[in-house]
Amino acid sequence: MTRTTTHHDDPPETTCDTTAAIDISTAAGELLLRYREALTSDDVEPVAFRKGADRVSQEFIAGELARRFSGDAVLSEESPDNAVRLGASRVWIVDPLDGTREFGEIGRGDWAVHVALFENGSLTAGAVALPGLGITHSSRDPVPLYNVVPSNPRVVVSRTRRPEPVMALARALDAELIEMGSAGAKAMAVVRGDADIYAHAGGQYEWDSAAPVAVAQAAGLHVSRIDGSALHYNQENPWLPDLLICRPELAATALEVLNR
Template identity: 70%
Template sequence: MTLSEVPQGAWRHVADGRAAADIATAAGALLLAHRTDQEEAGADPADVRKAGDRLSHEFLAATLGRQFPGDAVLSEEGADDLARLAARRVWIVDPLDGTREFGEPGRADWAVHVAVVEEGRLVAGAVAMPALAATFSTADPFPPLPPLPAAPRVVVSRTRRPEPVTAMAGALGAELIEMGSAGAKAMAVVRGEADIYAHTGGQYEWDSAAPVAVARAAGLHVSRIDGSALHYNQENPWLPDLLICRPELADRALGVLGR
């Protein structure tokens, strides 16, 4: 689709999605190069993670400031300026989602998140998965999802499995797939490699804004676990829970999670 084919008034959001994809991809390339260089130098994984967070944050903040000088930015790694609450447009970024996985050689389940909220609405976003050489954005065309498998696949953390999520998986007779970052889990559903991503342990807006934007653009169900809408650029950026899933499974998943 070209910008001339986009309905009037929506072209800006397509352009934002493309900008988010370009910026997230570039930050991801920096992170990949940093990780390779540090691994070859035998650096401490903790130092690799810390420096990677800082490197990506500084790149994203500088790039967004240059390309969108009138917009506010909410970043996991930056000081929260509450002037963003009065801003018309706010970029919400996670410079390195899945810091633990980033510090483990060979792992690909980490991501860079870039999303934009305009007048209170999440309008565009991108999730880059640099180790997979893939970036997913709201400006992308998404192929139809494959048929659902007999047993739904639920992505879960390697280290934390909240009881509501395991109960839901059990009620649905689901297969559990372990994965790292929130972005990687959400993109597994977007890619058709999983069917449900539910999180009940609490997250921040930067953990889910870009994944939610992309998942929604791909035709997936996105909501809180009680079925209510997700809201971004709030004074307190904490979000208690999240559900991203195939629309065919939404009612069943919400029914169990809401008990």
């Protein structure tokens, strides 16, 4: 599932952390794929099934992080918050299943597993597993930005929620809209060059964006809040409501439109 390329100029500890993020997110994704096989049963209750998937992935990731990095703190969507993380130098920021709705629909691949490390004030490692597509993107193996930005940029949007700032951006650029589920899937579409802009203004938490941002930064993409300010992680309140990930050539125009 994982595409990996070692960067020999990376510090050894960074390489180790990123390898762990890749391994853990990929393995959690494979676990979720096996769990998902139950969807073919008529006895599955959808809400309980999705909650069970969150729990299965959370328990696996928490166990692996505790085994490998017992001294590190963890911030996860699926576990109680712990104020100890605020004073920690290393904090893993995790979303065990991003795109629970899509996970619960047979045949959909736009869901993800996020594992990122926030260390001494910055994101130093990140992996986004897309198990339904058989891919794990990471901050260690960025995809080169070779393709040319099309005259009508491609903007990834939610299937169900389309905030007006994002739609105004799409109209201003005469953009092609691409519907997709999870935040991780949207961000990785930009990383792969399948889309050009992912702008979000409908509310998120740190675990929704930390791993995607770590991977996008490594790929040379623009990342910021929609007002152009920096994204800050491991805050007392993990609410981080908006996000822009896009090709650097489109950043100035996107920020201008988003802030009108």
